[in-house]
Amino acid sequence: MAFHEIRFPLRLALGTSGGPERRTDIVSLSNGRETRNQRWARARRRYDAGSGIRSLDDLYAVLAFFEARSGRLHGFRFRDPVDFRSGPPGRPAQATDQRIGTGDGMRLTFPLIKTYADAGGGTVRDIAKPVAGSLLIAVAGRPVASSDVSCDWTSGLVTFAAGKAPAVGAAVQAGFEFDVPVRFDADRIDIDLAQFQAGRIPTIPLVEIRP
Template sequence: MGEFIEERLSVQVDYGADFSEEYAVKISASENGNEYRSLLHPFPKMRCDISYEMRKGQWVIDNVLDLYHRCLGRFAGFRVRNTADYSSNAYKGVPTALDQPMQLVSAGVYQLQKLYGAAGKPTITTGRPVRTVFKPVAGTVLVAIGGVALPSAQWAVDTITGRITLAANKTDTIVGITKAAQAVIDVGTNTFLVGESVVISGVAGMTQINGLRALITAKPDATHITVAINSTAFSTYTSGGTVQTQPVAGEAVTAGFEFDIPCRFDSDLSGITFTTFDVMSAGGIEIIELLNP
């Protein structure tokens, strides 16, 4: 971990630039040819070799040389957008709130991450590889609990660390639920708001509603909320139950996002050349991913 500049290196690289992904695998061989392989960690690590050819000299200075100096060469990190892998939805798809599971950090706090390898296909015993997403792109993050997208008022994202913090839990005891196309729940005087996502648990009688999550669509009065759950075919409510905003045990907490990869320079800028008057090229720029920026 060290210094980091929250700035993205220009993506206007030239054809011929390349990137690679690697894993930390230690391999030992015996005299009879047997291999012994150990996986040090399951995190992919990106390397790039990029070039900016035939650009205005001032452009190279402003977009490459200046960042290199501000980072003190290999010392500090910066953001890089891998144009082949920047989305939680496959590699380049439009993000949805259901794309990736998040890792629980502490109560109400989650870390963005991306799992690799198609779901449902065979994996090794350690499971699918995962990239911790520290640098989500502002304005692209979506969050869901239990398959229901959360309104932005119910969570916040830190685009420097990639952590999601859910709003403080709101919870109330249920004293009645109607059978209706949109169930009306009596919770007494409450602070719930229209548009908030809530989950129901612990209900007796109308047990089919337990574990269901939905958005609040209306507040008919000070003690009732209407939710987007069709309860017309459910059993009659008898007693008990709780309604709350934060997840209950077993609810999936997921997210979608675009992301940058934290990197640092892994070479000196020795390939800057003047090609013609006021035209410069910068080639052979090596960049490596920071796993813990």
């Protein structure tokens, strides 16, 4: 299998439904209490692209995209309609949105991450598919020139130029937009054109590919 660095049609992604999924085992005890065990350390996203289809042209676009990926065989990029920036979706990314590491004076490479946290706890998400041209970097709160840093848009690794390693103890921060690496979660798409024209939307499941 391979990963195709191509994005699912944006106009269709904006109308999809879905979001993060977790796996938790819950055992009810005889005294009425329960125990909970977290089976997955991090969430996995699932989406239904069928809910974004509004016309026959949209339907054909999905079918063509499905065929080009050979069904479930090849992965691709997908923009989550809600969670696609380092900060809130309502404002542009800022260089200080996410702390991705701490300098030691020698380290040059840092992986992009996004942290979800509040007073009760938090979790860290690996960002493997940043959007080309969207990266902003800051060290100790100060913006870094684009000539001093590069990014592998296919893996999410940020690399500082030789001689530009962040100083010891300096916070390395990043702002960016990102896609979710996904694949189709079915090798078949069922379409009844008569029912589609009557308002029935086909189900087209997508599932996140974990790094």
